[in-house]
Amino acid sequence: MLQKHVFGWRSQAGRHMDLEAFVATKEVVSDSEQIASDTASAWDSLLQEISHRPKRATERKQDRAKRTEQQILHAALRVFARDGISRSRIADIAAEAGISTSTLYEYYKSKEDLAYDVPLSHLAEFFESYHANAASRTSARERLLLYLVMSADYAREHAEWARLLYLEIWPSVFVSDTELRHSIDDFTRVILFLVKEGVAEGWVSPERSPYETVAVLIGGVNQLIITWLLYRKPKNLTRAGTEMAERLIAMLENEVSR
Amino acid sequence: MLQKHVFGWRSQAGRHMDLEAFVATKEVVSDSEQIASDTASAWDSLLQEISHRPKRATERKQDRAKRTEQQILHAALRVFARDGISRSRIADIAAEAGISTSTLYEYYKSKEDLAYDVPLSHLAEFFESYHANAASRTSARERLLLYLVMSADYAREHAEWARLLYLEIWPSVFVSDTELRHSIDDFTRVILFLVKEGVAEGWVSPERSPYETVAVLIGGVNQLIITWLLYRKPKNLTRAGTEMAERLIAMLENEVSR
DNA sequence: CAATTATCCGATAAATCGTCGATTTTACAA
DNA sequence: TTGTAAAATCGACGATTTATCGGATAATTG
Numbered sequence: 242m243l244q245k246h247v248f249g250w251r252s253q254a255g256r257h258m259d260l261e262a263f264v265a266t267k268e269v270v271s272d273s274e275q276i277a278s279d280t281a282s283a284w285d286s287l288l289q290e291i292s293h294r295p296k297r298a299t300e301r302k303q304d305r306a307k308r309t310e311q312q313i314l315h316a317a318l319r320v321f322a323r324d325g326i327s328r329s330r331i332a333d334i335a336a337e338a339g340i341s342t343s344t345l346y347e348y349y350k351s352k353e354d355l356a357y358d359v360p361l362s363h364l365a366e367f368f369e370s371y372h373a374n375a376a377s378r379t380s381a382r383e384r385l386l387l388y389l390v391m392s393a394d395y396a397r398e399h400a401e402w403a404r405l406l407y408l409e410i411w412p413s414v415f416v417s418d419t420e421l422r423h424s425i426d427d428f429t430r431v432i433l434f435l436v437k438e439g440v441a442e443g444w445v446s447p448e449r450s451p452y453e454t455v456a457v458l459i460g461g462v463n464q465l466i467i468t469w470l471l472y473r474k475p476k477n478l479t480r481a482g483t484e485m486a487e488r489l490i491a492m493l494e495n496e497v498s499r
Numbered sequence: 500m501l502q503k504h505v506f507g508w509r510s511q512a513g514r515h516m517d518l519e520a521f522v523a524t525k526e527v528v529s530d531s532e533q534i535a536s537d538t539a540s541a542w543d544s545l546l547q548e549i550s551h552r553p554k555r556a557t558e559r560k561q562d563r564a565k566r567t568e569q570q571i572l573h574a575a576l577r578v579f580a581r582d583g584i585s586r587s588r589i590a591d592i593a594a595e596a597g598i599s600t601s602t603l604y605e606y607y608k609s610k611e612d613l614a615y616d617v618p619l620s621h622l623a624e625f626f627e628s629y630h631a632n633a634a635s636r637t638s639a640r641e642r643l644l645l646y647l648v649m650s651a652d653y654a655r656e657h658a659e660w661a662r663l664l665y666l667e668i669w670p671s672v673f674v675s676d677t678e679l680r681h682s683i684d685d686f687t688r689v690i691l692f693l694v695k696e697g698v699a700e701g702w703v704s705p706e707r708s709p710y711e712t713v714a715v716l717i718g719g720v721n722q723l724i725i726t727w728l729l730y731r732k733p734k735n736l737t738r739a740g741t742e743m744a745e746r747l748i749a750m751l752e753n754e755v756s757r
Numbered sequence: 758c759a760a761t762t763a764t765c766c767g768a769t770a771a772a773t774c775g776t777c778g779a780t781t782t783t784a785c786a787a
Numbered sequence: 788t789t790g791t792a793a794a795a796t797c798g799a800c801g802a803t804t805t806a807t808c809g810g811a812t813a814a815t816t817g
Contacts, residue, residue, distance in 0.1 A: 302763060303814060309764085325673050327585050327611075331805065341766045346806065353585075404672065412666040412725050415583050452733070453743060456722040457715075464718030465711070467670050475710070485711060495753040560794060561783055567795080589774065599797045604775060 280438070284384075287434055288375070291427040292368040294420070312338040313348055317359050322401035326356045326409050357421045360406045364424045367395050381438030386486050388431060389462050393482025396466045404470050407463065432458055439493070446496040454493065461489050538696070542642075545692055546633070549685040550626040552678070570596040571606055575617050580659035584614045584667050615679045618664045622682045625653050639696030644744050646689060647720050651740025654724045662728050665721065690716055697751070704754040712751065719747050 301307045316337035320329045331352055335345045349355040371391055378384045396403035416422045436454045439445030445454065465485050468474060475481040559565045574595035578587045589610055593603045607613040629649055636642045654661035674680045694712045697703030703712065723743050726732060733739040 305814080306764060325671070328673070330803090342805090343767075343807080344765050347764070347766095350806090352805075408670045408672055412670065412729075413583070414662065414666055414729060415586070417729075449746070450733075452726075453723070453739070453746070456726060456743070457719045457747070460718030460720070460722030461715045462718070464714040464721065468710075468714060471670075471672060471675075475708075481711070485714070488707070488711070489715070492750040492753065495750065563783070564795060588772090600774085601776080601798075602796050605795070608775090610774080 280441075284434070284438075287431065288368070288372045291424070291431065292365060292372055294365070294424060294427065309338070309340060309344070310348055312340070313345060313355070314359055314362065317355055318401055318405065321356060321359060321409075322404050326352070326405075353415070356405075356410065357416060357419050360402060360410060361421055361424060363399055363402045364406075364421075364428070367392070368427070370395070381435045381442055382444055382490065385432065385435040385439065385458075386490055388435065389458065389486035389489070390483050392428075393462055393466055393485070394479050396470070397478040397482075400470070403466065407467055408470055411463075429455060429459060444494050444497060446493070449496070457492075458489055461485055538699075542692070542696075545689065546626070546630045549682070549689065550623060550630055552623070552682060552685065567596070567598060567602070568606055570598070571603060571613070572617055572620065575613055576659055576663065579614060579617065579667075580662045584610070584663075611673070614663075614668065615674060615677050618660060618668060619679055619682060621657055621660045622664075622679075622686070625650070626685070628653070639693045639700055640702055640748065643690065643693040643697065643716075644748055646693065647716065647744035647747070648741050650686075651720055651724055651743070652737050654728070655736040655740075658728070661724065665725055666728055669721075687713060687717060702752050702755060704751070707754070715750075716747055719743055 301310055313334070317329075317334050320334045320337055323329075324333075329352070331345060332342050334355075335342045338345070345355075349358065371388060374391065375384050375387055378387055396407065410416060410421070411425060416425070432455050433451060436445055436451045436458070440447045440451070445451075462482065462485055465475075465481060466478070469478045469481075559568055571592070575587075575592050578592045578595055581587075582591075587610070589603060590600050592613070593600045596603070603613075607616065629646060632649065633642050633645055636645055654665065668674060668679070669683060674683070690713050691709060694703055694709045694716070698705045698709070703709075720740065720743055723733075723739060724736070727736045727739075
């Protein structure tokens with residue numbers, strides 16, 4: 242059981258992207274076509290990396306077990322979203338999944354462990370969904386707009402999951418050193434990347450710290466989502482998310498064009 | 500024990516402010532002096548209300564007990580901030596406070612109950628501190644700037660408390676129907692009030708939903724604070740908070756002056 | 758089909774929460 | 788000061804929940 246911690250846990254696969262991108266952009270190039278292509282490839286690598294981050298170290302051998310794992314995750318999401326993590330009982334989740342309590346412990350070593358694994362699959366799905374939709378967008382501005390709009394809309398579509406992630410897990414300190422933390426960090430890395438591209442494209446002020454700009458963007462959208470999750474206001478989250486995203490980007494543009 | 504829930508709990512005192520403010524501003528007035536005075540009084544009433552929101556229904560009779568209550572709150576803050584709420588043990592908190600576990604239950608009926616009471620006193624202190632500092636500011640713009648800057652700075656000064664509030668409690672759904680939820684709502688009400696004043700003063704766009712504007716402001720500042728709590732970046736939170744606040748307000752101003 | 762491994766579960770240990778009655782301390786009036 | 792009722796404290800104990808372990812059952816492999 243301890244072995245799980247020592248290795249196999251939190252694989253480092255896919256961590257080489259930064260180096261590759263670094264090498265790629267350091268190549269001596271002369272025409273802007275080449276540069277654009279490099280940037281594009283860095284963008285693809287980033288998306289590739291974040292959607293392929295490995296989920297679990299231990300892989301189940303039997304089909305039945307894979308089904309059980311899915312049932313546990315599904316049941317846990319339902320129960321956690323209904324009762325909140327701290328009020329939820331492992332026994333309830335196991336019952337909901339149609340297995341015994343001890344079987345659940347065969348899959349997850351603690352309630353905390355389970356809670357941190359539940360949001361992962363949806364997060365990966367979001368990244369994949371974004372990856373598909375972003376293919377047609379060429380400018381960083383369009384990509385960023387889509388990203389912000391989609392994150393609000395995804396929360397609306399998967400309210401149980403969003404409730405768990407945004408209201409209970411996202412800010413928690415104790416997610417550190419967790420696969421989930423890496424995925425959450427990935428979420429912000431995408432925005433950071435696009436903001437830096439925005440500077441290159443000339444519609445984001447180079448005078449401002451990109452990190453501060455990221456905080457403004459994520460903060461605004463998340464605050465909107467959290468308010469919706471808590472009070473179901475605004476009624477139409479999709480539209481509010483679009484308006485918020487467009488407004489935030491327009492605000493950034495205003496900073497340079499004056 | 501159930502009685503505690505039925506009454507005495509979550510006092511409604513101070514809930515009449517809205518009505519009073521409504522009546523005041525509906526008075527027929529002709530000159531702008533009078534309007535300004537009314538607005539000022541509404542502002543004072545708001546600050547008055549939020550800093551005097553009653554803390555607990557049950558008041559301790561003995562000096563020793565009041566000291567004990569303080570010791571519990573102090574110990575709980577330390578332990579919660581160190582271990583996180585869910586990992587903290589009531590026994591540890593009691594030990595840290597120098598009392599027995601059963602005595603602690605004499606004061607708080609559950610760990611959850613305790614966790615939701617801990618942030619209250621600091622929140623009240625923040626409001627009082629702001630109230631004092633805001634006295635010299637006359638425009639809504641200055642008051643809002645001060646509010647945002649002070650909230651970031653207060654988090655820096657009281658990092659343990661901020662860690663508890665921002666990373667564990669603020670977004671939690673289960674704070675609903677709690678005295679704490681009212682205080683957190685108060686926090687946003689102040690900003691909402693100032694945003695609406697900003698529209699009247701002409702530097703906030705009337706085309707935008709005030710609620711959306713509030714989300715942008717709170718979201719940006721909170722995201723900054725959360726990032727600092729998690730990663731201690733940016734190093735200098737006070738300066739970063741000031742920059743963030745000034746930037747956000749400038750962004751709002753940009754929306755109208757073009 | 759036998760051997761091996763993976764999965765599942767009932768029984769039970771361990772940890773933590775929360776309660777109760779008895780005891781001590783405090784506030785205060787006489 | 789002292790008696791007394793109320794307030795506060797605590798140790799012992801019950802209840803709930805988390806987590807473990809060894810064996811039974813099912814799947815896989817050769």
